[in-house]
Amino acid sequence: MDLVGRIWRSSLGRKYIMAGTGSLLFGFLIAHLAGNLQVFGPPELINTYAYFLKSKPGLVWGARLGLLAIVGLHVVSAISLSAQNRAARPVPYGGVKTPYAAPLNSRTMLLSGMTILTFVIYHLLHFTAQANGINGVGDFRHLETTLPTGVKAHDVYAMMVLGFGVWWVSLAYLIAQALLFMHLSHGLASMFQSLGFRSYAWWPRVQLFAKVASIALFVGYASIPVAVMAGMGADYARKAQHSLQHAVDGGKGGH
Numbered sequence: 001m002d003l004v005g006r007i008w009r010s011s012l013g014r015k016y017i018m019a020g021t022g023s024l025l026f027g028f029l030i031a032h033l034a035g036n037l038q039v040f041g042p043p044e045l046i047n048t049y050a051y052f053l054k055s056k057p058g059l060v061w062g063a064r065l066g067l068l069a070i071v072g073l074h075v076v077s078a079i080s081l082s083a084q085n086r087a088a089r090p091v092p093y094g095g096v097k098t099p100y101a102a103p104l105n106s107r108t109m110l111l112s113g114m115t116i117l118t119f120v121i122y123h124l125l126h127f128t129a130q131a132n133g134i135n136g137v138g139d140f141r142h143l144e145t146t147l148p149t150g151v152k153a154h155d156v157y158a159m160m161v162l163g164f165g166v167w168w169v170s171l172a173y174l175i176a177q178a179l180l181f182m183h184l185s186h187g188l189a190s191m192f193q194s195l196g197f198r199s200y201a202w203w204p205r206v207q208l209f210a211k212v213a214s215i216a217l218f219v220g221y222a223s224i225p226v227a228v229m230a231g232m233g234a235d236y237a238r239k240a241q242h243s244l245q246h247a248v249d250g251g252k253g254g255h
Contacts, residue, residue, distance in 0.1 A: 014080055015194045016194060018077040018081065018194065019195050021074035021077070022188075024070050025071070026184070029180075033220045035049060036221070036224060037220060039160050039224055039233075040227070043145070043157035043233075044145075047147060047154075047157055050154065051147060051151065051153040071120075075117060113183055115176070116176060116179055116183060122172070127140075140162070140244075141154075142244050143162075143240060143244060145158070157233065157236065158240035161228050161232065161233035161234075161240070162240055164229065165228055170226075170228065173225045174222055177221045180214075180221075184213065185211055185214040187210075188209070188213060188214065192206045
């Protein structure tokens with residue numbers, strides 16, 4: 001425990017923690033996107049995938065708790081380092097609030113990170129907890145489908161097309177992805193630097209990788225709400241909305 005305390009009290013140690021947790025979160029973003037992109041296939045593809053995950057509660061909750069711990073460490077170390085940097089330089093350079101050479105994405109890392117965290121909380125309430133009243137559509141818990149195996153399962157495809165069919169939900173999602181792009185384009189490069197992989201020969205390639213990876217993730221995540229708003233799954237969504245309303249009306253009639 002003393003070793004952990006020494007690492008945390010050291011600014012270099014906190015940089016390692018932020019870089020290490022950042023790399024794990026980057027891996028999660030890739031895996032999560034790979035799962036979400038199944039929405040471009042037939043509905044049963046992503047519904048079967050979601051059912052498989054739901055059938056492994058130990059694995060899913062272990063991953064969720066681990067991810068929560070990683071996010072917590074990443075956020076706390078970022079806030080701590082930011083506060084330490086401000087305390088070490090209380091007077092801005094030349095009376096100017098921001099160094100002229102610093103790019104926008106590096107100057108807004110903490111702000112973009114906290115904004116992304118706020119959106120992630122909403123996203124979890126929207127699609128994971130399926131909290132009623134925040135999606136502009138209805139209670140997603142009533143969405144049900146039958147898989148090709150004959151098993152009844154939650155209709156994740158309908159949930160996604162209905163959820164992103166609400167314009168302000170898609171807009172908020174796109175804004176969050178734009179902020180994520182800004183955060184990653186600087187954060188990925190900084191991650192390599194903190195882990196000691198910076199050199200004059202490799203640094204341009206590291207920066208290129210950070211830009212390409214952040215663009216690829218932005219395009220991948222943004223493609224889903226854009227496709228839904230453009231009409232993908234519209235017929236399926238109408239049928240799901242009708243079933244959703246029927247389930248709600250049926251529930252009211254039973255009281």
